[in-house]
Structure formats: structure tokens, C-alpha cells
Amino acid sequence: MFWKGRNLYIFVAFMLLAMFASSVLTLTIVGPFSFAEQGKSVSGGKAEQSGFTAQELKKLSTTYELIKTQYLHEVDKTKVIDGAIHGMLGSLNDPYTTYMDQKEAQQFNDMLNSTFQGIGAEVSLEDGRVKVVSPIKGSPAEKAGIRTNDIIMSVNGEKLDGLTLSEAVMKIRGTKGSQAKLQIMRAGAEPIEIVVVRDDIPIETVHSEMMDGQVGKLDVREFVQNTAKTFKEHLKALEDQGMKALVIDVRNDPGGMLNAVVDMLDPFVASGKTVVQVEDRNGQREKTVSKGSSKPYPIAVLINNGSASASEIMAGALKESAGATLVGEKTYGKGTVQVTYQHELGDGSNIKMTVMKWLTPNGNWVNEKGIEPDLTVDQPSYFKASPMSKKTTLKTDTLGDDVRNLQMMLEGLGYKPGRIDGYFSEATAQAVKSFQGQHGLPANGDVDVATANKIEEAITKEIRDPKNDLQLKAAVEAMKKAVK
Template sequence: MSKKKIIIGVLLTAVLSSFLTIAGLCFAFGIHSNEVADIVRFLGVKRFIEARYVSDVNETKLMDGAISGMVQSLGDPHSLYMNADRFEQLKEHTEGEFGGIGVTMGFKDSKVTIISVLDDTPGQHAGLEAGDEIMAVDGTPVSEMQPEEVAMHIRGEVGTKVVLTIERDGETQDYTIERATIKIDTAKGTMLEDGMGYIRIASFSENTGKEFKAAYDSLEEQGMKGLIIDLRENPGGLVTSCVEIANMVVPKGPIVSVVERDGSKEVHESNLEESKYPIVVLIDGNSASASEILAGALQDTGAATLVGTKSYGKGSVQVVVPMLHNDGLKLTIAKYYTPNGRCIDGTGIEPDVEVELPEGATTDVQLEKAKEVLKEKLQ
């Protein structure tokens, strides 16, 4: 018997076996008949690989690759399959402490750019700068990874090293950086002149609401008359933390509506009777996701004036689903809308007062303009 006939026989056997295996499952789970062929095709290929591939096959890795391929086929940069290690890294990041190098990244126009470098972190000590473009991680071009994967590859066990290939001013250089425990204080406040409070929110993690409240209460004790909320270079994070903060500054009513593809809607609302202080919000092109939810709610309700440049435009909502092998799936399931019904996905939020931050500026002209706007409100 020829090798070709043997292969065809094995494949047909695999397909027939797959069909018999799933026939009962399809009936039990109400799978439509037009989906059965695709399931048979998938299982047939899987079994053929397991039976005929030149080397032993790790079944778990095979399924990981299949699931990852399904997610990648969506063409959505915010949807991602995570194996057990990467899923654990994601959980550590949202909890506010993880092994990394201390940089915030932006993903746009097929580029990965460093937005900011945290003080006293491995990234700062290595000489990384805001504006650096990451070309590769440990020799793997970022063009071969999904955006979310880039961050996962950079994070890792404390004490291990990662090599970033950086392009700056047309020149490329490798940076070898040892990962450390990164503890993010996501909300910090300070009192400026003339009773103006200032709170910088770096991201929205589990503790951000508590940190914001602590900063807010401290500024009140110091006699705050008005507030500047700085959301620049804030990539977003947990919507729950954003809503928690919105309840302190957004007047009573809708904060954000989350709408799924079937039209079902979940509305998050503020219970705050009225804003206690005039507010100015700073945004820029790297203010994304939860940052845009907060900024959009404050703008739509007239509770704040937005200063800076147009925001990033990430108006989609992801859910993180734990799976059976300590792995997880991050999937876009909805879009969010501001109180006035704006969907800003792909468009962003326009500031009320546009102010560019010139490259190489020695003065934060955006903050200075925010202070000027707030002073007018206080008069």
C-alpha cells in the first residue's frame, strides 16, 4: 500500500472517529448542523497531527495554539489568549504589584511606544525614555506579537532579565534590563498654589479608588478649593475602579453605559448629589479606556473642563475569563458610551481647551493652562 493511501486512510479514520465522538455532544449542547462540519474538521486535523507528526506532540500546547489562533483571527488587538504563566502575570498587574521594568506603553499604528518611565525603576536606571519605540523583546520583533503579548513578554519573574531593542532618533540599541517588583502608586495628590488640588492617576488598578480617596481627603483637609485631575499617559485599567472614582466627582446620573452586541446594556451610575469643587481634567493621546470613561463622564455632565489633546480612542470593554488549566481569555465583549451617548472607540475625546505639549518643552504648558482655567472657575 502506498504512503499516500496510508495517510489518506489515517486521515479518514481520524475524521470518522471525530464525527462519532462529537455527534452526541453536538446534540447535547444544541450545536447547529452547519457547525458540525467545522468541528469535525478541527478534531480531524488535531488527531492527524497527534498520530502522524514527526515528533511527539504536547496535547496541551496544541490546544493552547488552537485557542490562541482563534482569538488572533478576530483581528482585535485587545483580545488575547493567555497560558497559565501569562494569566498569572495579568492578575499580578491588575493587583498593582508585579515583576517588570517600570514602563507604560502605548499601542497605535502598529507601533509600540514607551509612554512614560516610572521613577526609580529598572527601566529608568537602564536609560529608557518616553517616546522610545520598542522594536523587539528578547530578539522577537513586536510585529510578530499581539499588542497585549508585548507587555506580557516584558513582565516576568523578579530577578530575571529581558532584552529590549529600542529605536530612538533613528538609531537602534539593545537594553538588557533586570526585572524587579514594581509597586504602582496609581493615584497621588499634592496641593498647588491658590487652593488648587492636583491628583495624578497613572492607571486604574484594584487600589486606585482607595488611593484617590486618600489623596482627595488629604487635599480637602488642606483647604482645597478646586481640583485638577491628570489623566495624561494613563492607559486605563479596571472599569470598577474608574466608577469608584467617578462617584466622588461626577454628579448624580449615568457614568458610562456598556452595550453588548445584542443591544443589552449595563449602566453604571453616580450617586453624588452634586460636585463639591470645580474640576479641570488633563488628557492626551495616551489617555485610554477607563481614563476616557472618567473624562467623558465629567465632560458630558459639565462637571469639568478638559484640557490637553485628543484622547486615544479605546472604547471597547474586555472581560477576563479564567479557564480550566489556570489559563485565561481576555475578550472584547462590548463598547462603552458616555452619558450623552457618545461611542469614542477609534475617535477619542476632544478636549474643551486644546493645548499641545511641545517636544523638549521645559515647562508643562498643559498643566499651566489647566491651572489658568481652574483659576477662572474659582473667581
């Protein structure tokens, strides 16, 4: 999350891998927070002039002059200066503190009022590697099987090692219809290749439906400018239908505008109760309180490890200030606040820097810890199956992660592979033959590209079928019991 300029904006570190680097969505805090004047730092409560000593300035200037006059090749001064800024920010070892050059900063600004094309995922740079925070719901990345905590090693054969986050994202972004062949490293598995077809990133941020037992469901994909208004419209429609309980789904929601989530929380949190807190480097805190009311019906919030930032604010506020039940898995744990500085640089470039942290109403800091659910529910194992690499045809006696993922998918589809340990047994071959025979494929028991694609297509359909969503089922059942 971060602020923009001197206005109080919190942004989720929201890398869309779509149009630009360092893309984030504004989160506006209600009410100003006190800071030292621009250009000054705060130490021990006293403002003191910041800047370089004469010796430090000489050191920097001498380094540049040596590069300019002695380096083997002529250099671009702008690139050298940008490199120095990248180096300073990189020394902070903070995945959410980044530098955007003029082009990237302009794309960032355009994003606030634009639609997006790309793969649709939030990422950060950790230990020099591009790490997925969360694929956006309904995005090409989610549909292709990209997961939270995946490491993107290369795109279309170009390695991302050694690049800044902005540079890496520029490699991944692209136009609608083009392919991004991503080499993915996933914990406990060999690197795999996932092909993502870039597309428009979904801009419909709220979906609703009435579930069994008059339990309403609101699916929030991200928190952007119009989300609060749309959310309230969907909420009213559900209430007009006689809704008795509500499930709010923020799974794989990377976050967004804080003023949006605060506005969305007002109807559920009693007036005067805390919604969120922010804390600066000196331990000073500022609270944002509800100006709304509360609801007479029970509420559950669906969360998982792709629920980050504003999603966590919503989950924390509803749990601690409105008595909601959290269902699913532990959240991602994004609890820092960033400020963007563009006008200060004076040339159209932009620095996004972590300056604060946010806390739940009870003062809990969720950074790198996440929020635990009240009701832990795991999805079926095949939800975690990775796409097969399709580098070779899988057959009897083959070993490896591809076979293990194949077996997980077959089991999820109702076939019996005999084992799920990565060894292609006779039972696995028979399961493959059964699948092939029922889907118009040569029933030879070997998994070539055609069979692999068909199996993945079938398991994707199962994953998207609500009847297989154990977390949603558990939330609905919990709400039905709460109503009785």
C-alpha cells in the first residue's frame, strides 16, 4: 500500500504484469496524518535538515566523473543516474520500494483511469527474484495456473535474474492475444513452463449471487474507484431478495484503494469503531473509524494466501470490529504502507517508498504473518496441481513432478491412478486409458500433449465448478447454522 505525494494515499503493491512496472492501486486514508515537512527527516521527534555532506557529494560526483571519463564505453548519463537511484533503493532490501523512470511513471498514472492488458498478477521483487503475490481473479494468469508465491524465472526465454522489478515487468507485459511463456519455479517441484495468453484484465470488481438458504455471496476481485458503489448496489439487491446471511469472498484479491474498502466496511462496522490503523517510524498511530452502522445478519469472509493488503484490511476489520467469521486459509501478509514521490523528483520519474505500516483495529500487524481463519478449510488436492510441462510423453515407469500432477488431476476427475507419488504405474496407465476413451483420444495410456491438454482442460472445469469449492461450501454452511 502507499501514499501519493503529500496527499494521504495508501497503495497495495499491485504489480499487474500488464501495462507497466510498479503498478499499484491507491488506498486513501480518511483523515490526514502528520509528517515532517518535505525535504526534512524526523529523528527523535525533531525535524532536521537532510542531505549529503560535502565529502559524500564529492564521492558521488567523483564516481560519476570516473565512469564518464575512464569507463571503456561511453555512457548515457540518465541511465547512470537511474542506476544510482535503483542501487540506493535496492540497498533497503524492501520488495515494495521501487523506482519508476518517466515512461514507467506515466504508465502508472495512466493506469488509475485506464483498462489493462496483460496477464494480471501482483508481484514483488524478493531476493532478486520476481515473486507472485497473487493472480487476479478471472485473469489470464489465474486461468493458466499461476499461483501465489510462484517465482517467475524467465519470459519467452529471457531470464529475469538481475533485473529490477520494473525491467522484469516490462519483459512480461504485452498486448492482448500475445503469448507469455513463463518459466515458473514452485516450492518442492522442478521448474515448469506455463503459457499465458495476454488479455484484458477484468475490470468488473464485484459479483453477487444468492446461495442456498438465502445466504448472499459477494465476490470482490479488487478495490478500485467504483468498487464501493458497485458493492453497495449488489448488497442492496441481495438484501431486497431477503438475504439472511452474507459471505464476502476476497480470495486472490490483491487489494486496492483504502477509501473504497473503508466505504465498503461502513455498513457493517458500527459508527465510531476502528476500521484500520497506520503507524509511522516513530510509533505514532492514526485510526480510521467507521461512519456507518452494522447489519443484523451474520457475515463470513472467505480468505486464502492470495488475499493481500486491502483484502486483509477488510478481513481484519470485519473480524475484530463486526464479529465476522473468517473461513479458508491464512492470508498473504502485506502490512506496509508506501508513499509515491513524483513531483519531488521534478522530471516525471517516481519513487515508491515504504514509510509506514498498517494494523488491524486491535493493533495487530499482519506483515509476513497474515491473518489466520477462524475456520480452516483446505481445497481438494487437485486444486494445487500444476500444469504439466509437456516436454516429453509420459508413460509407464516415468518418474517426476509431471506424473505426480497428472495423478492428482486424474484422481480429481474421478479416475483411479493407484498412487500420487510421481511414479507412472500400470494403474495410472489404466486411468489414462479410461480418460482417453471417454474423451475421443487414442486409448494407449500414454500422456502426449493432446492428452495432457485435455486432462488440464477437464480439471480446470472442475476447479471452477462451485460444487467443488469446499471453502465456499463451509462458509455457506456456517452462515446457515448462524441464522438458525
